[in-house]
Amino acid sequence: MPEYLKGNYSVDSKSQPKNKKKDEDKTDSTPQQEFERRALAKLGGSIAFIAKPSLVWNGDDDGEPGDTAS
């Protein structure tokens, strides 16, 4: 994935995926790392999801188009 596409996404995981080739992963990684690699490669939803206090963000304008967070 291009560097600019990484955004600032981070998850509550002790280790982040390494930029290694698949073959290197298979030979060097621990079972836990291999599990993580396979999960990251195969699973996931349709589109990114991060929970924020506001359900909608309209740039830095406040209040529009409005959200119902209460």
Add this chain to the structure above:
Amino acid sequence: MENLGTQLLKYLPQATFDRSAESALANARENLPYIKHTVAELDPKKTGQNTDLAMVMASGPSLHRKNPAELVVKHGLGGPLVVAESAMGYCLRNGLVPDYVVTVDPDHDRIVRWFGDPELEQKEEDEYFLRQELDPAMQKNGLSWNRTLIDLVNEHGPKIKAIICTSASSSVRTRCIDSGMELYWWNPMFDDYELPNSLSRQIYELTKAPCMVTGGNVGTSAFVFTAAILKAKNVVLTGMDLGYPPDHPITETQYYPELLDMFDDRVAEAFIPIYNPHLHETWYADPTYYWFREGFLELASMTSCNLYNCSEGGTLFGPRVNFMKLEPFLKKARRGLP
């Protein structure tokens, strides 16, 4: 001890970001010349639309088992009907024309099937649709249903507003435009817009469309649109299962091939049982749908709407969710809701 499925949960946000961000951003750039309207224009203060009550319809197994369209046609709804794209065909063939159809997934070939794909007959069969019973009409006679769906969507498209994510593919965008739908765009909330290097901020700057939290799937996105943009006071859910019925074979679930590849003969351990106390049934979810469920409940807790789940199936229950049957709800709605 966690089962195999729950061990996967912590990886799903990153996995989803990794698999969707690149294509979503590429699609957003391609969609740029077509972004004329955004969902911000659909605020009821601007449109005057009455949103005291709105229905959100997804396409879980309960949609076809319980047939909510029949009851909605019989009793009426009295508010907007917001559907996931995968529920639109079901509605149209049952005499219901949705007010809004929501689409979010960047996939180029699969999602357009829900709108009727004019190029389907030139494509190879997709195992994704054959293996799962996503819509019985589609599974029984795919090509014939596709032709019918094209006609239905073309007939009713001018009455439907497409709530289309900038991540949608050109095939979906073109189908919406060609069928006469009005397109209202939004961005997915990719990441934290308050932190440096935010992709959400980049895509907002590119498109100037509001960013909306997605829940990772189209059904939850439809709910967020209904609660946060339409500001519905009462939201009723149908077909929103986020899981599979007890009698549904795991081999016909969405992520079975991937889970089988990961776990081989232990694949059954990757599925998570969920006892629904309202149904007195134990449904189950794969890790991704379990993550969707948890995400939906978290987002629901952030809204101020009254939330009714009338799917009559599924895993979506909790303190904020009034789980009840659809017909009594519709009768109650006719007498007046809070």
